[in-house]
Amino acid sequence: MSALNRVEVAGIGIHPFGRFDGKSVTRMGVDAVRDALADAGLGGGSPMKPPFQAAFCATAYSGVAAGHKVLGALALTGMPIVDIEAGCASGGAALQLAAGAIAAGQFDCVLVFGIEKMPKGIIRSSFFEPWREEAGLAATPSYFALRAQRLMRERGVTKAHLAEVVVKNRRHGVNNPNAMFRKEVTADEVLASRTVCEPLHLWMLCSPNEGAAAVVLRRARPDANTHRPTITLRAAALRSHLPGSVLGEATPLSGIDDSAIPPASRLAADSAYEAAGLGPDEVDVVECQDTDAARELISYEELRLCAPGEQARLVSDGGVSVGGRRPVNPSGGLLSKGEPLGASALAQVVELVEQLRGTAGPRQVAGATVGLAHTVGRGANACVMIVSR
Amino acid sequence: MTVRAVEPGLFRIGDPETEWPSITLIGGWSPTSRLAHFPLLDTCPYTGATDVEERDLGTRGTLWGWTAVTAPPPGYRGHVPYGFGIVELSDGLRVLGRITESDPSLLSFGQPMRLVAEALYTDDDTGDTVITWAFAPGASDRDGVAEGPAA
Numbered sequence: 383m384s385a386l387n388r389v390e391v392a393g394i395g396i397h398p399f400g401r402f403d404g405k406s407v408t409r410m411g412v413d414a415v416r417d418a419l420a421d422a423g424l425g426g427g428s429p430m431k432p433p434f435q436a437a438f439c440a441t442a443y444s445g446v447a448a449g450h451k452v453l454g455a456l457a458l459t460g461m462p463i464v465d466i467e468a469g470c471a472s473g474g475a476a477l478q479l480a481a482g483a484i485a486a487g488q489f490d491c492v493l494v495f496g497i498e499k500m501p502k503g504i505i506r507s508s509f510f511e512p513w514r515e516e517a518g519l520a521a522t523p524s525y526f527a528l529r530a531q532r533l534m535r536e537r538g539v540t541k542a543h544l545a546e547v548v549v550k551n552r553r554h555g556v557n558n559p560n561a562m563f564r565k566e567v568t569a570d571e572v573l574a575s576r577t578v579c580e581p582l583h584l585w586m587l588c589s590p591n592e593g594a595a596a597v598v599l600r601r602a603r604p605d606a607n608t609h610r611p612t613i614t615l616r617a618a619a620l621r622s623h624l625p626g627s628v629l630g631e632a633t634p635l636s637g638i639d640d641s642a643i644p645p646a647s648r649l650a651a652d653s654a655y656e657a658a659g660l661g662p663d664e665v666d667v668v669e670c671q672d673t674d675a676a677r678e679l680i681s682y683e684e685l686r687l688c689a690p691g692e693q694a695r696l697v698s699d700g701g702v703s704v705g706g707r708r709p710v711n712p713s714g715g716l717l718s719k720g721e722p723l724g725a726s727a728l729a730q731v732v733e734l735v736e737q738l739r740g741t742a743g744p745r746q747v748a749g750a751t752v753g754l755a756h757t758v759g760r761g762a763n764a765c766v767m768i769v770s771r
Numbered sequence: 772m773t774v775r776a777v778e779p780g781l782f783r784i785g786d787p788e789t790e791w792p793s794i795t796l797i798g799g800w801s802p803t804s805r806l807a808h809f810p811l812l813d814t815c816p817y818t819g820a821t822d823v824e825e826r827d828l829g830t831r832g833t834l835w836g837w838t839a840v841t842a843p844p845p846g847y848r849g850h851v852p853y854g855f856g857i858v859e860l861s862d863g864l865r866v867l868g869r870i871t872e873s874d875p876s877l878l879s880f881g882q883p884m885r886l887v888a889e890a891l892y893t894d895d896d897t898g899d900t901v902i903t904w905a906f907a908p909g910a911s912d913r914d915g916v917a918e919g920p921a922a
Binding site: 503504506510511512513514515516517518522523524527528532535576577578579580581582625626628634635636637638639 | 816836842853855
């Protein structure tokens with residue numbers, strides 16, 4: 383896997399996450415791709431001279447050939463364009479395929495972008511059979527709630543800790559112009575929002591929304607004379623679940639004792655650490671899945687950022703806030719940005735690249751040189767990506 | 772009143788002509804992996820063993836996790852709020868399902884639970900009451916029998 387060390391993130395682009403009535407998912411993708419190509423110094427391409435040799439489009443809800451529509455609108459077609467669906471980890475799946483193709487020598491430059499425009503409210507997924515929806519066994523927040531309850535029971539986490547995660551991420555989000563929610567909240571306000579599924583209140587859950595993000599990957603050129611740090615993609619690991627856990631993101635109807643069964647996020651994290659040749663102690667900044675407040679705390683442990691039961695202390699003592707020992711979700715996370723499925727993982731990479739370049743403004747994590755991004759969801763699909771400068 | 776399962780193959784209905792039937796979940800058991808699963812598959816989902824036998828699951832267990840859904844999710848055809856949780860059956864299998872108690876504060880870890888039928892909606896075409904499986908607090912002798920649809 384050391385070959386991945388030759389893949390660089392040459393450019394990034396993002397369309398803000400939020401609600402954009404009247405703007406199509408294609409137009410949001412066009413904006414993000416155009417920004418990423420310009421950032422990589424690859425603007426002004428043409429069908430006769432495309433600046434990349436392949437494109438992967440991450441999306442779950444945009445329909446057939448969504449990637450073709452975006453690149454068609456930019457007159458940049460002719461190369462292979464493949465849509466990738468891997469639930470919440472779609473962007474990571476696309477990045478993994480692109481990086482692997484470059485490392486294998488198939489392409490020199492690949493465009494990876496994610497687009498989504500989702501309705502408000504609970505995500506409806508064709509993953510569930512109609513009878514399961516009819517019977518009330520397909521409500522995504524209810525699965526989050528069961529995981530949150532076990533976390534509280536087994537790891538000494540309280541509802542106050544869950545509220546603290548929201549307070550932290552919303553505070554970070556104030557400084558992110560691409561976030562949907564940019565107002566600070568208090569723990570009391572979070573706990574006063576309506577209960578969706580006990581113990582989860584409305585403000586502890588992220589909002590499915592709209593947005594796009596794009597990344598240009600390129601075979602690194604060690605002799606390149608650049609005006610800014612080279613950001614290397616050290617690992618992009620995608621894993622699915624092992625069977626057995628009734629609480630896992632595969633959302634089965636039954637399960638067995640899963641105490642010895644590693645979850646998909648742990649599998650992806652270990653694979654990424656091994657590929658990157660570094661450990662969790664060397665990570666300076668993290669963007670992790672916070673679909674709900676408990677999910678962020680579960681992720682700390684799965685990503686080996688803390689020992690079992692330490693997550694409550696981490697969030698309470700400020701170690702995971704910007705200015706702390708190892709900030710988590712300086713972008714504001716999904717709790718501030720909202721979650722356009724196909725775009726969310728790539729937006730994490732956009733944030734990490736800003737952090738490593740030192741251009742994150744008031745969100746800047748001082749001296750960050752290694753960043754880790756994590757998403758997990760339907761499938762199960764979990765991806766962990768590691769970048770460094 | 773005639774009842775109909777929300778989906779065939781998930782559970783056996785004791786007597787569909789009775790006012791309120793008892794049900795039994797249809798699971799699978801692999802002698803090789805010595806593990807049960809639900810719903811029934813032809814391959815053990817944990818080991819890949821293909822010697823799966825159909826097996827009725829036990830109707831008693833203990834509460835392992837629970838919550839309540841307060842707003843109707845997309846495609847849902849029952850009332851709200853409704854309970855939702857996981858019961859660990861006596862053989863260790865953890866089964867997901869509805870919980871007849873929709874006030875989470877009235878439930879506790881490890882409390883005895885029993886399998887019951889719960890009504891979801893009335894089929895407009897046939898007039899059938901469409902039912903699914905659920906777990907109710909209590910370890911009564913009348914396993915698999917509920918007093919009626921939970922209100």
